[in-house]
Amino acid sequence: MGTGLAERFAGHGLTVTLIDTDPEQLDSARRNVETFERTSPLLGLAYTPSSNVSELVTYSDQMADLCGVDYVIENVTEDFSVKRDVYSTIDDVCGSQMVVAANTSCIPITRLAGVRSCPENTIGIHFMNPVPKKDTVELIRGRQTGERAVEQTLGLLKRTGIRPIGVNDSAGFVTNRVLMMTINEAAFLVHEGVAQAEHIDDIFRSCFGHASGPLETADLIGIDVILASIDELYKEYGDPKYRACPLLRMMVDSGDTGRKKGVGFYQY
Structure with a gap:
């Protein structure tokens, strides 16, 4: 789904850094983004993607390349221990004030936020496949999610043509x-x-x-x-x-x- 997120956000003119530890996954993502750029006019999207989508996406296998970004969406495998390690690295690279959105299928946001030193900067966005064509998401506030995280997330979703539906935090959401x-x-x-x-x-x-x-x-x-x-x-x-x-x-x-x-x- 990470590739779909890159396509959606770059399609709205945002610069995206796509990170994966598997070089084969990065190569596949690059090919998919290039295909999206060529075929997006035929997909019946509710928006007209930027003409330079491929130029707006960079690919890396180094978490250090998150340094300097404005917003992070975590999209790793549905395994709490893996996510915990990723959040620890994000805090090390970006600082604990970085707003991180967890794109998780079932793990409660409050539990994920609890591994960060500033849990108020964690929020849940449950995107749907295929991301470029789905204009609605579940937006989940954890028990400690702060207003700054909510406002920043709402701004990002609005800019990319996505309508959030707020739901309470529970495993699996709605x-x-x-x-x-x-x-x-x-x-x-x-x-x-x-x-x-x-x-x-x-x-x-x-x-x-x-x-x-x-x-x-x-x-x-x-x-x-x-x-x-x-x-x-x-x-x-x-x-x-x-x-x-x-x-x-x-x-x-x-x-x-x-x-x-x-x-x-x-x-x-």
Whole structure:
């Protein structure tokens, strides 16, 4: 999703530094941004992207290159220990006064903010895929989120044509407490042989008017992200309804994590 964020913000004329420790991911991001620049007029976006998107995005595998930025969006894997280390590094590089937005699927913002020396400078923005085409986000205030973080975030979202809907802080927020259970149950239907993935998705598109079905959506998000999110919900609430479908775990173990790997519930 980090690439989509870069496309969205650079598309509105902002300078973006995209950081990843994996050089292959950075190469992939560069190619995707260049493709976005060429094809964006055909995507039916609600805004006209800047003509020099590629020039506005720089790529780095060094967190030190965050020095001097105005705002940070954390978009690493849905693993609290990984996020904790990232926040510690952000504070070292940028200082504790830097406003950091957590783009997390399920981890409560208050818990993430608690690892920083100034938790009031942490806020949650839950972006939706594909980011360049989704004009609405969940905006989550942690228990200690301060007004400066809120105001700065609202300004950034307004500048990039994004409408925030405020929700209270809880694991999964609104979207993923509903969406993850839908995807999980759809995976159980496949696992139990009740229906094929394409038939499940067809029902959701044809009967409910969804743009994509739950398993198509899972492939887009990434099966690994789906599984981590469901596991987080189970850990947070202890409710057996959040027990992950074994098929999801098998898919992650075999590397079949969706579009990014070329195979998930569908072949790409």
